[in-house]
Amino acid sequence: MRKNEISHERQISREAANDGTDELASQTALDVDELVVGYPSTDELVIDGQTLAVPDGEVTALIGPNGSGKSTLLKALANRLEPDDGRVLLDDRRVDSFESKELARKLGRLSQQNTAPDTISVEELVERGRYPHQGFFESQTDDDAEAVDEAIAMAGVDHLRDREIGTLSGGQTQLVWIAMALAQDTDVLLLDEPTTFLDPRHQLEVMQVVEMLRDKSDTTVVLVLHDISQAARYADNVVALKEGTIYASGPPEAIVTDDLLADVFDIDSEVIETEHGPVVVPLDPIVEPSQNETNESEMLQRGSGSPGQQE
Amino acid sequence: MVELFDRLADRRAAANRWYADSTLTGIALGSIVVLVGATLLQVSFGAFPLPLEEAWGAVFDPRILFSLEAWQAFLLGADIPEWFTQQQHIVWNIRLPRILVGVLVGANLAVSGAIFQIITRNELASPYILGVSDGAGLVVLVVLTAFSELLPLVPVLAAIGGGAAFLLVYIIAWKNGTSPVRLVLAGVIVGTFFGSVQRALFFFIDDLNTVMSAQAWLSGSLLNTDWGEVRIALPFTVLAIMLAFVVTKELNVLALGEETADSLGMSVEKMRFAVAGIAVLSTAAAIAVAGLIGFVGLIVPHMVRNVVGGDSRRLLLGCLFLGPALLVGADVGARLALSPIQLPVGIITGLVGGPYFLYLMRKTENLGEV
Numbered sequence: 001m002r003k004n005e006i007s008h009e010r011q012i013s014r015e016a017a018n019d020g021t022d023e024l025a026s027q028t029a030l031d032v033d034e035l036v037v038g039y040p041s042t043d044e045l046v047i048d049g050q051t052l053a054v055p056d057g058e059v060t061a062l063i064g065p066n067g068s069g070k071s072t073l074l075k076a077l078a079n080r081l082e083p084d085d086g087r088v089l090l091d092d093r094r095v096d097s098f099e100s101k102e103l104a105r106k107l108g109r110l111s112q113q114n115t116a117p118d119t120i121s122v123e124e125l126v127e128r129g130r131y132p133h134q135g136f137f138e139s140q141t142d143d144d145a146e147a148v149d150e151a152i153a154m155a156g157v158d159h160l161r162d163r164e165i166g167t168l169s170g171g172q173t174q175l176v177w178i179a180m181a182l183a184q185d186t187d188v189l190l191l192d193e194p195t196t197f198l199d200p201r202h203q204l205e206v207m208q209v210v211e212m213l214r215d216k217s218d219t220t221v222v223l224v225l226h227d228i229s230q231a232a233r234y235a236d237n238v239v240a241l242k243e244g245t246i247y248a249s250g251p252p253e254a255i256v257t258d259d260l261l262a263d264v265f266d267i268d269s270e271v272i273e274t275e276h277g278p279v280v281v282p283l284d285p286i287v288e289p290s291q292n293e294t295n296e297s298e299m300l301q302r303g304s305g306s307p308g309q310q311e
Numbered sequence: 312m313v314e315l316f317d318r319l320a321d322r323r324a325a326a327n328r329w330y331a332d333s334t335l336t337g338i339a340l341g342s343i344v345v346l347v348g349a350t351l352l353q354v355s356f357g358a359f360p361l362p363l364e365e366a367w368g369a370v371f372d373p374r375i376l377f378s379l380e381a382w383q384a385f386l387l388g389a390d391i392p393e394w395f396t397q398q399q400h401i402v403w404n405i406r407l408p409r410i411l412v413g414v415l416v417g418a419n420l421a422v423s424g425a426i427f428q429i430i431t432r433n434e435l436a437s438p439y440i441l442g443v444s445d446g447a448g449l450v451v452l453v454v455l456t457a458f459s460e461l462l463p464l465v466p467v468l469a470a471i472g473g474g475a476a477f478l479l480v481y482i483i484a485w486k487n488g489t490s491p492v493r494l495v496l497a498g499v500i501v502g503t504f505f506g507s508v509q510r511a512l513f514f515f516i517d518d519l520n521t522v523m524s525a526q527a528w529l530s531g532s533l534l535n536t537d538w539g540e541v542r543i544a545l546p547f548t549v550l551a552i553m554l555a556f557v558v559t560k561e562l563n564v565l566a567l568g569e570e571t572a573d574s575l576g577m578s579v580e581k582m583r584f585a586v587a588g589i590a591v592l593s594t595a596a597a598i599a600v601a602g603l604i605g606f607v608g609l610i611v612p613h614m615v616r617n618v619v620g621g622d623s624r625r626l627l628l629g630c631l632f633l634g635p636a637l638l639v640g641a642d643v644g645a646r647l648a649l650s651p652i653q654l655p656v657g658i659i660t661g662l663v664g665g666p667y668f669l670y671l672m673r674k675t676e677n678l679g680e681v
Contacts (some may be wrong), residue, residue, distance in 0.1 A: 040487045080573060111570040115432075117621035124622055125562075131564050132576035137557070159318055164620070182577065279438025 029188050029220035030054035030077055034086035037076045041068040049086065050246045052239060054188075057218040059210060061231035063255075064241035065265050070224045071112065073241065074190050077222065078109040090188065104132035108186040112193050114177050118166025122176050125165060126151055129183030150181050155179035155209055171202025189213065190225040195230065203227075207234050226266075232256040233277040240264045252263055253279065262286060317497050325581075328424040335619045342636035346414070350637045358651050361398060369402040379588040385538045386545075399524055404537055412536040412600055413656075414635040417607060418533045420599035421634025422555050424608030425500055425615070425626050426590035430490045431568050434495040434616075438608035441587065445505035446476020447598045455525050458626035460584045466543055475489050476501055476592045481584065482670045488580050490569070531604030531657030533642050551593035555627055558586055604657040606664030607638055613671070635664075639671035 013234045032052040036092050038045040046069045054060050054077075075081045077088055079095040088095045090107060092253065098106070108129075116125050130144040152158050155175045160168065168176065174194065181189060191210070195203040212232060213219040225231040232252040239249040242264045248255055254279045261269045268284040354366050372639050375395075377383045381403070392406065423438040431440060439445075450472030454461050461468065481489065484497035516522050527534060560580050564572045597604070615629035622642040641659040648654070 078574060080570075100578055101576035104574065109574040111574070114571055115568050117566050119616060119621035120566075121620070125567075128563055128567060129575065131560065134560065139560075287335075 012179055013228070027056045028053045029056040029090070030222070031074075031089035031092075032077070032086070033089065033183075035073075035083055035088060037072055037081050037083050039072075045084065046244050047076060048131055048244050050084075050244075052246055052249065054220060054222055055237060056220055058236035059214050059221045059223070059234060060237040060239060061235035062222065062224045062239050062241060063226075063228055063231050063264070064247075068241040068264075069244040070241055071192050074109065074192050074222065074224060079103060079191055080109070101132040104184065104186070104207060106186055106280035107190070108181045108184040109190040110181045110192065110194065116165045116177075119164055121150070122157060122160045122163050122165065122179075123148065125176060126179045126183050127291075129180040132184060147185050151179045151182035151185075154212060156205060171198045171205070172239060174198055174202065175209070176290060178206060182209075182213070186219070188220045188222070191221065193224050195228060196226055203230070206268045210234060222233070227263065228256060228280040229278065232280070251275060256280065316637075316646050328498075332507055335625050335629055338615060339632045345636040345640050349636075349643045350410050352643050352647065353410050353639075354402060356647055356650075357401070357406060358385060359401050361401060364517075365398050366402055367558075369399045370407070371389055371677070372399065373401060375403060386542065388539070388542055396464070408537045408541050409533050409646075410641070412540045412544065413533055413639040415548045416533070416597040416601045416604065417542070417629050417635035417638030418552065419544075419548055419593045419634075420604060420608035420638070421611035421615075421630035422552055422627055423590040423593040425612035425623075425630050426555060426562065426593075427608075428612050429562050429623065431495055432455060432568065432588070433491065433495065433607065436495070437605075438590065438597075439502075439603070439605075441591075442476035442480040442505070443473035443496060443502040443591055443594050444598065444603045445502045445509070447473035447595070448603060449476075449505045449509045449512075451528055451552075451602075452509045455521050456515045459521075466540075466599035469598040473598055474591055476505065477587070481587075485549060489583070506636035523592050527655050528602040530655035531602040531660075532653075532655035533601055533645070534655070536600060544596045544600045547592060547596035547599075551589055551596060552631065554589045555593065556624070558582075558589065558621070559623040559627060563584060566621065566623070571633055573586075600662060602657070604660055606660040607634060607659075610664050610667050611637055614667075 001087065030053075032050060032054075035047055035050050035052075036045055037047040042100075050073075062073065064070050072081065076083055077095070079088070079098070082096070085250070090098070090103075095103060095107070128145070129141065130147060133144065133147075134140070152161060156177050157172065157175050157179050160172060165173065165176070175208050178191075178194065181191075194206050196212075198206065207230065210221050210223065213221055214236075223235075225235075232255075235252055237249060238252045238255040240247045240260060241253055247264050248260060256271055258269060258271055261267055261271070261280065265282075266286045267282050268286055269280055270280045272279045272281065354370060355361075355363050369375070378392070380389075380392045381395075383499040384391045384404075385408075391400070395403070420438055424436070427436045427438055427440055428434055430436075433440075447469040450468050451465060454465055454468060461671045480494065480501050483500060484490075486493070513522065516525065544658070559576065564575055564577055565579070565583065565586065567575075569579050572582075594608070611630055611634045612626065615626055615633055619625045619629050638660070640657065641663060642656045644659045645654045645656040648659075
């Protein structure tokens with residue numbers, strides 16, 4: 001019964017997405033078409049036949065529980081993972097048909113964890129973002145210097161310019177990495193959990209850079225966020241993933257609802273409308289409804305008996 | 312308040328940057344001073360008693376400096392002109408080429424060490440980490456035990472053996488691509504195996520002199536090097552180091568890790584293999600003429616990075632100066648310290664390298680990350 005509901009709901013959202021693409025075909029930055037992706041080391045598919053249109057010049061947030069395939073989808077968008085089936089189109093061209101540097105001039109991706117040598121300066125790190133714009137024997141041009149200056153200013157790390165990476169805080173480091181991705185000067189930017197592990201102030205700074213990118217340079221931003229309220233506040237579109245499928249996608253008001261969060265995240269939550277957008281208050285994890293009574297009580301007993309064993 | 316601290320820190324960092332640039336110049340100048348000093352000692356002293364003024368008279372003898380015939384003999388392997396006096400022979404054919412070989416070997420080991428440290432993203436990597444030394448060592452032992460008629464070809468064969476071992480390491484490490492950790496592990500596998508075979512082969516050598524020369528080769532020595540070694544090493548050294556400076560931009564991007572390099576549009580596997588190939592060429596040029604000299608390729612890039620920072624171009628430049636200085640300096644000790652007995656220079660570099668790492672271990676907390 002419940003399964004039917006889910007597939008029905010997904011059907012609606014897919015129809016809605018399709019309508020969108022038909023109307024605004026030219027305004028889609030990235031087209032995901034029946035995409036199937038897995039990792040080479042396992043046979044299991046992580047993304048199974050999903051279709052998605054990422055609108056041009058807007059901020060699209062991917063939300064979903066751990067292991068739902070958000071990062072995998074992002075890697076597939078960036079041609080980091082080869083799809084088993086289906087395709088990803090960037091400007092109506094398959095991403096795997098681009099020459100690697102050519103793709104890197106159009107699409108940038110910042111992964112979850114980045115490591116730079118401790119002993120290089122902020123400016124040097126940001127300069128490396130210009131790599132796809134430079135030929136093999138070319139050194140830095142005026143264009144490169146300008147792009148680096150702009151990126152540093154936009155990310156608000158001008159005051160850190162000459163510092164060594166090893167001396168920065170986590171939040172500062174993240175902004176510097178974003179500056180590097182900005183220097184890449186791409187039409188599309190993919191960010192994998194850019195705000196996770198940051199303090200509130202640096203989270204706000206990161207999200208402001210994202211807003212600025214959309215408003216001032218018409219960049220299409222796709223980002224993975226764990227903070228649902230943040231997704232609701234800053235994104236134009238929210239895509240909810242569950243177990244490798246796109247459960248629903250649409251504007252935040254339509255996606256960030258009590259019911260949907262219950263289905264996608266298995267949590268009881270309350271979504272409060274505020275003047276700053278919807279705010280999600282997670283209340284309780286939902287215990288799997290398929291389990292029968294005895295199992296449930298057993299689990300609870302075990303859980304209370306040795307809390308350390310619970311993940 | 313935070314802003315203020317940041318601004319102060321930035322001011323300090325800017326000063327550090329200026330300091331880094333000036334320290335690169337400092338490294339270069341200091342290295343040149345050491346080199347000149349070592350050259351003075353090497354030319355002036357030795358087993359054959361030669362008064363200072365005679366030795367230096369021979370060095371700056373215009374008849375040799377501007378003699379086409381002499382330079383043809385040095386660089387192209389033509390016959391040594393008959394008019395060379397004994398003093399000129401000792402200075403020009405024994406003492407000076409040894410210094411020159413030292414310069415080439417030091418530069419090669421330092422530069423290739425720096426490249427391997429970037430590829431493996433490990434500050435403690437050496438030019439020998441991907442099996443090159445073990446392949447070369449095994450070939451040398453095989454030649455000494457079984458194919459002594461090939462002895463004159465040892466330099467070239469050793470370099471080829473090193474290259475082959477490197478390829479083997481790559482094949483072992485490959486599984487849907489490689490990673491720094493897999494490469495290092497594969498290097499350990501190949502090293503352990505080849506090392507055992509190599510030590511086993513020692514038992515099949517009857518002649519004590521052969522054992523001695525094998526030992527000297529494995530410890531790394533500049534003993535008996537002359538213009539022949541210069542002619543072997545020079546072209547490959549020039550080629551490898553020029554290539555290394557061509558790819559500094561690529562090295563900078565590789566140092567950011569695979570994920571980032573990939574998203575910046577680099578074909579990581581191809582580039583890593585190509586860059587490693589350059590470093591292997593450089594290492595092979597050094598091994599071919601001097602055997603397995605340890606520690607230079609490990610400590611020089613480390614020292615330079617500590618002083619000038621992690622930018623590849625500055626790092627390689629610094630290595631290009633400090634490597635020769637350290638090696639030629641160590642060779643002074645190897646040749647003159649226990650005169651008339653000459654030690655392999657690799658022993659001296661090891662004696663210098665050990666305490667340096669002890670000092671580093673005491674001083675820094677997170678040793679090991681690039």
